[in-house]
Amino acid sequence: MVNDNKTLLQSDLVRLGSRLRFFRTQRGWTLGELARRTNLSEAYLSRIESGDRQPSLAVLFELARTYHTSMAALFEVEPPSSAVVVRxxxxxxxxxxxxxxxxxxxxxxxxxxxxxxxxxxxxxxxxxxxxxxxxxxxxxxxxxxxxxxxxxxxxxxxxxxxxxxxxxxxxxxxxxxxxxxxxxxxxxxxxxxxxxxx
The missing domain is CATH 2.60.120.10 (Jelly Rolls)
Structure with a gap:
């Protein structure tokens, strides 16, 4: 059961990291630019985005503020689009x-x-x-x-x-x-x- 919980947590952290990377790349920011805007280290932000580090609530609040979005939006799972064509x-x-x-x-x-x-x-x-x-x-x-x-x-x-x-x-x-x-x-x-x- 403990191993199952660790696996689920790791999966959630990877998903959260992917979502945070999406917010950053959507704005065209590098990790260095995000570090400057949040006063967090580039190495720490990289580990969060890769799912290797569990961010604190304070860090998540800071990221949500920087991205001008809600905390809930950081955890939303993007439904895969069924659209094949981009007009x-x-x-x-x-x-x-x-x-x-x-x-x-x-x-x-x-x-x-x-x-x-x-x-x-x-x-x-x-x-x-x-x-x-x-x-x-x-x-x-x-x-x-x-x-x-x-x-x-x-x-x-x-x-x-x-x-x-x-x-x-x-x-x-x-x-x-x-x-x-x-x-x-x-x-x-x-x-x-x-x-x-x-």
Whole structure:
């Protein structure tokens, strides 16, 4: 019975972490940005999002306040959408980290793949490198893209693609005086699957 309770708690923590990650990525925030807004450490927030740490009520109140939502919303389970098609008129445009993006899937934060249409403004003012677990694949639709991966820079033209480990610090910049548009597919590592092998 004790082991069953531990398994249920772990499952709930992973689900809560996934929900919190959804709130953060929906706003285009990195863990560093969330840490700055909440005065919580980036490492602690990462462990909460991965389901490895049980947050206190005070931390949950702070996260709900930061996300401008209710405590109950942090625990809601997103019902999987039965919609297969995402119509362009239904895809909301979000802004975060100087980027404009539209989510191209209705499957929510519990899906394995997260396809996004991203517009990188030509005049984007951003010097930050970002990194997170998982991998990313991108495809340039228009404009010219500079992909910074660690110490390397790659210039991509329309119809070029890149596939990389998102744990490598990276940044996207539009080159020239035109915005750059890309398709980006992000796939986060499954913590539950990883733990099953350890």
């Amino acid at each position: 362009s008129v239904d895809a909301n445009v979000y802004e975060g980290n100087g980027l404009l993006y539209r989510l191209l899937s209705n499957k929510g934060s519990l899906a394995n793949l997260h396809p996004i249409h991203v517009t990188i403004p030509a005049q984007r003012q951003n010097e930050c490198l970002y990194q997170h677990e998982g991998e990313e694949w991108l495809y340039v639709l228009s404009g010219e893209l500079r992909l910074t991966l660690g110490e390397e820079e790659h210039i991509l033209q329309p119809f070029d693609a890149a596939h990389f480990d998102a744990g490598i610090p990276h940044r996207l910049d539009a080159l020239g005086d035109r915005d750059t548009e890309i398709l980006l597919v992000s796939c986060e590592a499954s913590h539950a699957l990883l733990r099953s092998y350890l």
